[in-house]
Amino acid sequence: MVKVELISIIKAWAEERIWFLITIIVFVILVATPLARITAFLPDYLNLSQVNSKEYFGLIIGAIASIFGILMAVIIITLEFFKERLNKNEHVNPLENKLIRNSIYNSVNLIGLSFIAYIFVDSFNTAKSLTIGYFLGIMFIAYIYSVFPVLKNIIGKSSQIKNNIDLTNTLILNSFKTASRYRHNKPEETNEVLKTLKKELDSYILSNNVSSYEKINTDILSKALILISNGQDRNSCDVIISGLVWLWRENCKTAIRVNDNQYFELVWNYLKDVYVYFANKKAPLLHLQDLHFFIIFDFLKLHIKLGNSIPLSTALDCIEISFKANLNNNCPKQEDIRDLVEMYEGVNFEGNVFYNDTQWDEIISINGCLSRIQETAIKIGDKDAFEESSRRIQNVCAELNFHVSSLGNYQKGIITLQSLTASFSNSHDALKSGMYESTLDCLNIPKYLIKRLIEEENIDNRDIRIIIQTLADYIILAFKEKKLFMNKTYGTLNDFCMIGIYSLKYYKENSIAKQTVKYIIKVLRHLKELAEEDMSTINSNDYLAIKSRIKHFADVAERCDWNNECEKPVKKWRKIQNDFKNVSEDIDFGIVKWKLNNKIK
Numbered sequence: 001m002v003k004v005e006l007i008s009i010i011k012a013w014a015e016e017r018i019w020f021l022i023t024i025i026v027f028v029i030l031v032a033t034p035l036a037r038i039t040a041f042l043p044d045y046l047n048l049s050q051v052n053s054k055e056y057f058g059l060i061i062g063a064i065a066s067i068f069g070i071l072m073a074v075i076i077i078t079l080e081f082f083k084e085r086l087n088k089n090e091h092v093n094p095l096e097n098k099l100i101r102n103s104i105y106n107s108v109n110l111i112g113l114s115f116i117a118y119i120f121v122d123s124f125n126t127a128k129s130l131t132i133g134y135f136l137g138i139m140f141i142a143y144i145y146s147v148f149p150v151l152k153n154i155i156g157k158s159s160q161i162k163n164n165i166d167l168t169n170t171l172i173l174n175s176f177k178t179a180s181r182y183r184h185n186k187p188e189e190t191n192e193v194l195k196t197l198k199k200e201l202d203s204y205i206l207s208n209n210v211s212s213y214e215k216i217n218t219d220i221l222s223k224a225l226i227l228i229s230n231g232q233d234r235n236s237c238d239v240i241i242s243g244l245v246w247l248w249r250e251n252c253k254t255a256i257r258v259n260d261n262q263y264f265e266l267v268w269n270y271l272k273d274v275y276v277y278f279a280n281k282k283a284p285l286l287h288l289q290d291l292h293f294f295i296i297f298d299f300l301k302l303h304i305k306l307g308n309s310i311p312l313s314t315a316l317d318c319i320e321i322s323f324k325a326n327l328n329n330n331c332p333k334q335e336d337i338r339d340l341v342e343m344y345e346g347v348n349f350e351g352n353v354f355y356n357d358t359q360w361d362e363i364i365s366i367n368g369c370l371s372r373i374q375e376t377a378i379k380i381g382d383k384d385a386f387e388e389s390s391r392r393i394q395n396v397c398a399e400l401n402f403h404v405s406s407l408g409n410y411q412k413g414i415i416t417l418q419s420l421t422a423s424f425s426n427s428h429d430a431l432k433s434g435m436y437e438s439t440l441d442c443l444n445i446p447k448y449l450i451k452r453l454i455e456e457e458n459i460d461n462r463d464i465r466i467i468i469q470t471l472a473d474y475i476i477l478a479f480k481e482k483k484l485f486m487n488k489t490y491g492t493l494n495d496f497c498m499i500g501i502y503s504l505k506y507y508k509e510n511s512i513a514k515q516t517v518k519y520i521i522k523v524l525r526h527l528k529e530l531a532e533e534d535m536s537t538i539n540s541n542d543y544l545a546i547k548s549r550i551k552h553f554a555d556v557a558e559r560c561d562w563n564n565e566c567e568k569p570v571k572k573w574r575k576i577q578n579d580f581k582n583v584s585e586d587i588d589f590g591i592v593k594w595k596l597n598n599k600i601k
Helices: 002-016 018-032 035-041 053-085 098-120 127-159 161-168 173-179 193-206 210-228 234-257 261-281 285-306 310-329 338-345 354-380 383-403 409-432 447-456 461-480 492-506 511-537 540-559 563-578
Strands: none
Touching: 053 098, 053 127, 098 127, 161 193, 161 210, 173 193, 173 210, 173 234, 193 210, 193 234, 210 234, 210 261, 234 261, 234 285, 261 285, 261 310, 285 310, 285 354, 310 354, 310 383, 338 354, 338 409, 354 383, 354 409, 383 409, 383 447, 409 461, 447 461, 447 492, 447 511, 461 492, 461 511, 492 511, 492 540, 511 540, 511 563, 540 563
16 A cells, blocks of 8 residues: 555656656766767767867856746746735745746756766767767757746736636626526526636735736626627626626725725726627617616715715716717617607507617616716715716706707707706705805806707707706705805806896797796796895895896896887886885995095195
């Protein structure tokens, strides 16, 4: 028994050092046997017989020693550089790497054999010495060519990144299912590849190795999209997307520990890539339902825990790109969307168009993420992110209405209505949270956008009416809370009234313009009544600002060349203006008068 075990140990030892032993055996045969005479008929092509043997073997010894020193230095530096990326629970021994051991064996072997030849070969004047010289020369050349692949493999093994890249190539559908919320449906053989990669990504995040976790994540997403194919298989899409969002959610939790906002930005770009991929494939967006739920229920909440609003700018870019890509390439026509047509026209829609309805709803949901990002900015307390979100929402609405010809009026109207009213609501929430003292920077009124909607009438009048009415509601609420910014020349109230001033131009021929003017005057009258409820606490400047807005309407209307049409309404506006109570204006500037002398000294 002991003899068998000993033989097995010797066999294993010999197999690992096979090339080392073969080189020694061949060298011994050439030196100690007559075999060298058999090779004597080979021509001396390199004219080795004219070379000094001592210098020749000394050159080989010196070159190998130098290369061996460089090789060991590279191995040590590489391991030191990547040791924090290796598993810290394991002892790392460079000699456990077979490639490193073989490189050491070959280096020591050639140096030893060349040293023996250096001692015993005085010149290349015999067949034996010439054969030994050629043999060691060939081995030296082979050794040089073996250095590069050895270094390449050592660096790849040491950094672990190569192993992880190879691991991503083994991902299959079951890899994502094992980590998804569908893992208990029809249990199959467990595949832990995605979970293993999650742990590796955690280590990269904790060590701030951005390039490594970006590379691995990108490869995982690429593999996922290959498995998704054209996006038509609901089951496979659900499994893969659920697995992806699990991975991103868990890695985000790790990123929060080290305040890594770059990982959050990376995930936003991956979300964009998935949405754009589906747009290009014209795939059903209902198959990305888990992705949308991840954004609104998990990902944005993780931003709050991160406490960093830097990724929100990237988020706005990615959502805007995703929305526009699907709107342009993956959107049903207006006449094919049953719920939309029935809502506006009140007619029964014939036919089964479930796909078109759900596709349209999902596209609207993507755009709705912009207001969700705005809500997150409020919870984080970042004014810049909040104001940028407001501008983005208005820009998307403007581009949608005036630069996209493929959509119908109902489609444009519902998106504009939902986007602006949600933004107004968020502005009020920001005001209530104490993030702003007044509506000056908080409630950004899109007066030029609404003015063009009224002028061009490219959306349903009911949508315009609801937008203006919702805006008025939040202005009145801000006034009650004494946070409405009012000034005679600029500010929230002035911007709101400018919508009506622009509408005066179309008062005669445009019904929604006439309704808008009358409604805004009605709002101003209501503000006047609210201000007069308690004259003891009235802010005279704000009170007079309301009066100046009504006066402005009447003045502009009287200057119009069709003022006869407005003669009756203008009289009502003048009556409201004259009905204001007399209050003293608080003077902020020129409080102390400058006395002027007629005589100049």
